[in-house]
Amino acid sequence: MTWTLDTLRQRRVRYDDLVPCRNAFIDTRSPGSDRKENFTIIGPGVAESSDQHVHISEPHGFNVGGARQPDGCLNSQHSHEGAEVFVVHTGRWRLFFGPEREEGTLDIAPGDVVSVPTQMFRGFEKLDAGTGFLWVVLGGDDPGRVRWAPSVFDLAEHHGLVLLKSGRLVDRAAGETIPEDEEIETAPDAEEIARLVTPSPERLAECMVRHEALRGNADAVLAAPGVEECGVIAPAASGDGFGPGPISGWWPHGFQLRVLRVAEGAxxxxYHCDEPEVLFVQSGGVRLVSEAGELALGTGDTFTSPQGWTHRLEADADAEVVVVRGGDAPTGPRRAA
Structure with missing residues (x-):
């Protein structure tokens, strides 16, 4: 396929153009959680509301979304069936573990990356003043459903929201009724909660990379003067000189995640990739240069590269770009002949 700038622009989602959903989940009216915005950037995501806007529906083998919250705003305790990775774009955040936030915390800051294990309760709160944004990657084309803690169900019922077993929300406060052929979802019982156990702090430490700990790989295919690629999440060795880790996980991810640093003028x-590749500009800005011309990406923008499309990145100022490539062991970038 011949790619034009017009078709490439359709694969770019500007931060300023993100369409939020303010009633994506069952906790949307719970005190402390009623000011959050959820985004589905690539793939269907895990939203429980039909109001959720999907920017790019093309299957990638993983999903990309986001959460934007003001200070003091909570995302309630829940468990995921598939991988959930947080890249802190702006703001300082606190993760809470356990069904009632009683099993430990983890504070994270801009540039930090956390892959929270599956089958455990987690929630998060924006700590510092102002609004912050988390860029989120979920494993699989269908990342499965969210399992909420019992207290979330209690608060939702009090505020007129009911979750069905099909995963759809019913808003009784707005006059909606439960269809006769649908069943109401129930809260997890003690037996299920016991299975959704929080790993030890030592085990959870294997699931995070601090921004200051990022290290470039001199053997990376994209390494060049002023360019370094840092490994972050790799369940297995890839075909471009990266071994497993530093986050490898003991659960499937279905993707690898890197941070590409491009210095001013570099x-x-x-190169091209045979697997899906998604770029997120953590800081600065880059230009994607190809035979089609130049496409600019600014801070907070997301772009999905066409498979097999030859291009390069150029930076007019220092930039950091989060790179997600599909597959636990992708071939990775291949230099053009």
Whole structure:
């Protein structure tokens, strides 16, 4: 396929163009959680509301979304069936573990990456003043459903929201009724909660990389003067010089995650990927240069590269770009001949 700038622009989601959903989940009216915004950037996500806007529906083998919250705003305790990765774009955040936030916390800051294990309760709160944004990657084309803690169900019922077993929300306060052929979802019982156990602090420490701990790989295919690629999540060795880790996980991810640093005036080699590749500009800005011309990506923008499309990244100022490539062991970027 011949890619034009017009078709490439359709694969770019500007931060300023993100369409939020304010009633995506069962906790949307719970005190402390009623000011959050959820985003589905790539894939269907895990939203329980039909109001959720999907920016790019093309299957990638993983989903990309986001959460934007003001200070003091909570995301209630829940468990995921598939991988859930947080990249802190702006703000300082606290993760809470356990069904009632009683099993430990973890504070994270801009540039930190956390892959929270599956089958455990987690929630998060924005700590510092102002609004912050988390860029989120979920494993699988269908990342499964969210399992909420019992207290979330109690608060939702008090505020007129009911979750069905099909995963759909019913808003009784707005006059909606439960269809006769649908069943109401029930809260997890003690036996299920016991299975959704929080790992030890030592085990959870294996699931986070601090921004200051990122290290470039001199053997990376994209390494060049002023360009370094840092490994973050790799369940297995890839085909471009990266071994497993530093986050490998004991659960499937279905993707690898890196951070690409491009210094002012630096240029990556021309390359293409055979697997899906998504770029998120953590800081600065880059230009994607190809035979079609130049496409600019600014801070907070997301872009999905066409498979097999040859391009390079150029930076007019220091930039950091989060890179997600599909597969637990992707081939990775290949330099153009």
């Amino acid at each position: 240029v990556t080699p021309d």
